[in-house]
Amino acid sequence: MADISSSFLGIQSPNPFWLASAPPTDKKINVLRAFEAGWGGVVWKTLGSQVKNVSSRYSAVNFGAKKMMGFNNIELISDRPLALNLKEISECVRLFPDRAMIVSLMADNNRKSWHELIKQVEDTGAHGFELNFGCPHGMTERGMGAAVGQDPEIARMVVEWVMEAATLPVITKLTPNVHSVVPTGKACVEAGSNGLSLINTIQSVTGIDLDTLVPNPYVDGKSVFGGYCGPAVKPIALKMLTTIAQNPVTSKVPVSGIGGVSTWKDAVEFMLLGASNVQVCTAAMNHGFRIVEDMCEGLNNWMDEKGFKKLEDFIGKSVDKITHWEDLDINYHHVANINQDKCIHCGLCYIACEDTSHQSINLAYGKPYNTYTIKEDECVGCNLCQLVCPVNECITMVEKRVAPEYLNWKEFQKRGLPLNDH
Amino acid sequence: MPITNNRLTADQYAENFSDIHPPFETKDAALTEANRCLFCYDAPCMKSCPTSIDVPKFIKQITTDNVKGSAHTIFVSNILGAGCSRVCPVEKLCEGACVYNFMEEPPIQIARLQRYATEKAMESNWQLFDRKPSNGKKVAIVGAGPAGLSCAHVLARSGVEVTIYEKESKGGGLMTYGIAAYKVTPSFCEDEVNYILGVGGIQVRYNQTLGKDFTLSDLQQSYDAVYLGIGVGLARQLHIPGEQLNGVEDAITFIYNLRDKGFASVPVGDRIAVIGMGMTAIDAATQAKRLGAEKVIMVYRRTENEKPCTQEELDIALLDGCEVIWLAAPKEIIGENNQVTKLVCSKMTLGEPDASGRRSPVDTGETFTLDVDMVIKAAGQTPYTDIIQEANLLNQDGKVSVTQGAITNIPGVFAGGDCVNGGKEVVDAVQAGKDGASAILEFLKVS
Numbered sequence: 095m096a097d098i099s100s101s102f103l104g105i106q107s108p109n110p111f112w113l114a115s116a117p118p119t120d121k122k123i124n125v126l127r128a129f130e131a132g133w134g135g136v137v138w139k140t141l142g143s144q145v146k147n148v149s150s151r152y153s154a155v156n157f158g159a160k161k162m163m164g165f166n167n168i169e170l171i172s173d174r175p176l177a178l179n180l181k182e183i184s185e186c187v188r189l190f191p192d193r194a195m196i197v198s199l200m201a202d203n204n205r206k207s208w209h210e211l212i213k214q215v216e217d218t219g220a221h222g223f224e225l226n227f228g229c230p231h232g233m234t235e236r237g238m239g240a241a242v243g244q245d246p247e248i249a250r251m252v253v254e255w256v257m258e259a260a261t262l263p264v265i266t267k268l269t270p271n272v273h274s275v276v277p278t279g280k281a282c283v284e285a286g287s288n289g290l291s292l293i294n295t296i297q298s299v300t301g302i303d304l305d306t307l308v309p310n311p312y313v314d315g316k317s318v319f320g321g322y323c324g325p326a327v328k329p330i331a332l333k334m335l336t337t338i339a340q341n342p343v344t345s346k347v348p349v350s351g352i353g354g355v356s357t358w359k360d361a362v363e364f365m366l367l368g369a370s371n372v373q374v375c376t377a378a379m380n381h382g383f384r385i386v387e388d389m390c391e392g393l394n395n396w397m398d399e400k401g402f403k404k405l406e407d408f409i410g411k412s413v414d415k416i417t418h419w420e421d422l423d424i425n426y427h428h429v430a431n432i433n434q435d436k437c438i439h440c441g442l443c444y445i446a447c448e449d450t451s452h453q454s455i456n457l458a459y460g461k462p463y464n465t466y467t468i469k470e471d472e473c474v475g476c477n478l479c480q481l482v483c484p485v486n487e488c489i490t491m492v493e494k495r496v497a498p499e500y501l502n503w504k505e506f507q508k509r510g511l512p513l514n515d516h
Numbered sequence: 517m518p519i520t521n522n523r524l525t526a527d528q529y530a531e532n533f534s535d536i537h538p539p540f541e542t543k544d545a546a547l548t549e550a551n552r553c554l555f556c557y558d559a560p561c562m563k564s565c566p567t568s569i570d571v572p573k574f575i576k577q578i579t580t581d582n583v584k585g586s587a588h589t590i591f592v593s594n595i596l597g598a599g600c601s602r603v604c605p606v607e608k609l610c611e612g613a614c615v616y617n618f619m620e621e622p623p624i625q626i627a628r629l630q631r632y633a634t635e636k637a638m639e640s641n642w643q644l645f646d647r648k649p650s651n652g653k654k655v656a657i658v659g660a661g662p663a664g665l666s667c668a669h670v671l672a673r674s675g676v677e678v679t680i681y682e683k684e685s686k687g688g689g690l691m692t693y694g695i696a697a698y699k700v701t702p703s704f705c706e707d708e709v710n711y712i713l714g715v716g717g718i719q720v721r722y723n724q725t726l727g728k729d730f731t732l733s734d735l736q737q738s739y740d741a742v743y744l745g746i747g748v749g750l751a752r753q754l755h756i757p758g759e760q761l762n763g764v765e766d767a768i769t770f771i772y773n774l775r776d777k778g779f780a781s782v783p784v785g786d787r788i789a790v791i792g793m794g795m796t797a798i799d800a801a802t803q804a805k806r807l808g809a810e811k812v813i814m815v816y817r818r819t820e821n822e823k824p825c826t827q828e829e830l831d832i833a834l835l836d837g838c839e840v841i842w843l844a845a846p847k848e849i850i851g852e853n854n855q856v857t858k859l860v861c862s863k864m865t866l867g868e869p870d871a872s873g874r875r876s877p878v879d880t881g882e883t884f885t886l887d888v889d890m891v892i893k894a895a896g897q898t899p900y901t902d903i904i905q906e907a908n909l910l911n912q913d914g915k916v917s918v919t920q921g922a923i924t925n926i927p928g929v930f931a932g933g934d935c936v937n938g939g940k941e942v943v944d945a946v947q948a949g950k951d952g953a954s955a956i957l958e959f960l961k962v963s
Contacts, residue, residue, distance in 0.1 A: 158551045158579065159547070159548060159551035159552075438615040438616075438618035438619060439556075439560060439615055439618070440554050440556040440559075440615045441556050441557030441558050441559070442554065442556065442557060444557055445557035457558075459558075461563055462560035462563040462564045462613045463613075464558055484554050485619065
């Protein structure tokens with residue numbers, strides 16, 4: 095059995111799965127249920143300025159039969175009294191001393207407020223802070239949340255204030271509502287933030303009710319942009335994580351990966367791209383805390399199969415596999431192959447290729463079953479047919495190199511090789 | 517108990533004849549199934565439908581909350597799409613061709629989804645087709661069965677004035693009078709006919725029999741074209757001794773009575789032999805059982821491999837408790853006091869393949885006897901040969917000969933459905949009606 099215990103900035107947890115700062119970590123009752131279910135740690139829902147929430151807070155994007163492929167919310171930070179939150183945090187730490195307890199913070203935008211808040215939370219026995227520089231709704235209008243994270247210099251200033259007062263490790267959570275997360279990430283690290291976490295939610299409109307014509311979520315005839323999360327945002331989160339992992343400044347600090355993590359596989363992907371652990375919210379809100387069981391078991395089995403003994407053995411292993419386009423090997427070529435024994439004759443590969451790609455699939459009409467074969471000479475190897483095929487391993491991409499040696503775009507240009515030749 | 521009616525309580529009848537393939541109870545159930553559909557290109561299901569319903573499209577439209585569009589997609593190819601969703605042998609048509617079968621997964625429940633969309637359209641009385649302005653052309657159609665209705669609907673949409681002559685008092689043909697009640701009820705058939713007629717431009721004259729109340733030449737004089745969708749009607753005789761005894765009935769009449777007169781008024785015996793293994797034989801056997809017969813024995817002269825009904829249909833009969841004797845041909849019906857008491861059968865064996873390609877039954881010379889008090893004959897139907905010959909229609913054994921799917925030897929007279937093909941599925945008749953309509957429109961030079 096692999097060791098899946100995690101140490102993040104010295105904060106120990108039995109597994110790398112934390113619950114993100116969000117409704118599931120708002121109260122003692124939720125957090126105790128999470129710890130009982132096996133979660134390695136929680137980031138307590140953001141404490142700070144006093145707020146009032148509206149009713150009707152969530153909405154979702156469904157895709158086909160799958161509900162909540164994407165999810166958004168317009169909830170603010172914790173709307174419970176600070177003293178109650180602090181008391182409950184202490185109790186949770188006492189009842190589950192082996193779990194990580196991080197507290198998310200968002201103070202009013204001045205040094206004094208931050209210092210006071212940090213002092214109060216440090217007394218709870220929590221293990222670290224996460225600075226919420228990412229909340230995209232409600233708080234931004236008051237100069238907090240994403241309003242801080244979107245401006246590297248403001249973020250730098252706030253982190254400096256925090257580091258003056260904090261004795262516990264500080265993680266800064268980054269907003270994705272920027273053209274690049276790197277400038278703010280860099281500023282925070284330079285200002286002393288011990289770690290980073292990303293991504294927070296993405297500003298969004300999930301959809302519109304076609305009867306009322308009011309977008310979701312509906313609040314008495316109106317709506318606002320909500321923070322988007324869930325499986326749909328994972329690819330964006332992984333990209334942003336990679337830019338942090340590849341930057342010489344930000345890569346020096348540990349990163350907690352967030353954004354659509356629903357399974358152990360998602361978690362592994364975040365960790366391969368440099369996250370030391372992951373935070374989960376939407377998947378738990380969709381299915382309950384019990385999902386952590388398979389996350390632990392699946393991670394463990396995968397690590398055993400791959401021969402990884404501890405998390406550090408694979409964290410970051412895919413970071414250098416994402417390169418610049420101009421460094422890709424132009425001599426690499428592969429073409430699709432359809433396994434006729436597995437083919438169910440649905441024609442999805444054919445129509446996708448014929449209508450939208452390179453007309454590289456041959457159709458022989460049959461009644462009722464057509465036969466589809468690849469025109470290898472036409473196939474550019476785009477993968478589309480393989481992606482749309484509903485049968486596992488029916489369409490495979492077979493390597494057919496143009497030439498044995500590595501040839502990138504820069505060299506290709508230098509040699510004056512032919513362009514636009516397909 | 518002798519042959520008698522009213523064997524069960526009203527509740528028992530209701531239960532025995534309730535919907536055998538219940539519809540989706542909820543939108544969620546329909547969506548779950550619809551979302552399984554892969555949306556195949558040049559889909560095998562569509563190619564296996566005699567009317568070429570664009571199945572992937574109508575299923576996709578259910579998933580996009582466009583049920584009206586879904587119903588239109590179905591009806592544009594098959595105006596009896598609602599009825600067909602209940603009576604089609606989909607296991608050998610669309611669902612049998614579904615690519616999920618290759619994955620060893622249950623095929624998409626196409627019929628049930630089709631029922632979902634079409635039922636909604638009928639309940640809401642969505643009239644999904646506009647009629648072109650009248651072009652002054654008049655066409656007579658004989659028979660308000662699936663072929664006639666399908667033909668009438670296409671013609672009416674094209675601006676033709678259509679008059680249908682129907683010998684029964686209700687439309688629908690075999691849908692109304694010849695199919696097991698647990699598949700479609702007579703009241704559903706009536707609703708379906710009314711829904712189809714809702715397009716306008718179609719007048720139906722009921723209780724008008726060709727050859728009795730009017731002749732083909734009457735119609736030729738009064739109309740620009742005539743379409744014959746008269747079906748087949750006569751039960752094939754066994755030509756064995758005892759066939760005239762009381763208690764011997766043909767399945768067509770038996771099912772007709774059951775649908776026309778109500779379950780409680782149809783008498784059945786205690787021990788019934790059903791001759792044949794086609795869909796009608798199954799419908800007669802299962803319904804005899806459901807009317808309260810104690811024992812129903814199906815007698816078929818070939819083996820299970822050659823049976824004309826589908827396995828699904830046979831399974832219904834077996835689950836209803838019907839027994840089957842393979843390789844048995846009726847030889848003689850014996851009676852006492854003019855009442856059936858026994859059926860003598862010849863034991864058969866399989867010989868060389870016959871014209872149908874199936875191995876033909878050969879008499880072994882051995883016999884066995886069944887104690888029965890009723891015999892239902894379901895050995896096929898024969899065409900209305902007399903009517904067809906009197907009208908000088910070119911025919912083959914009473915089946916009207918046509919070219920291009922609908923054109924008879926008499927100019928301006930067209931035909932389709934069972935009277936041409938000898939008796940196939942409802943869905944085949946619907947397609948024949950469409951083919952007939954396009955041949956008529958071409959003949960009338962209506963675009």
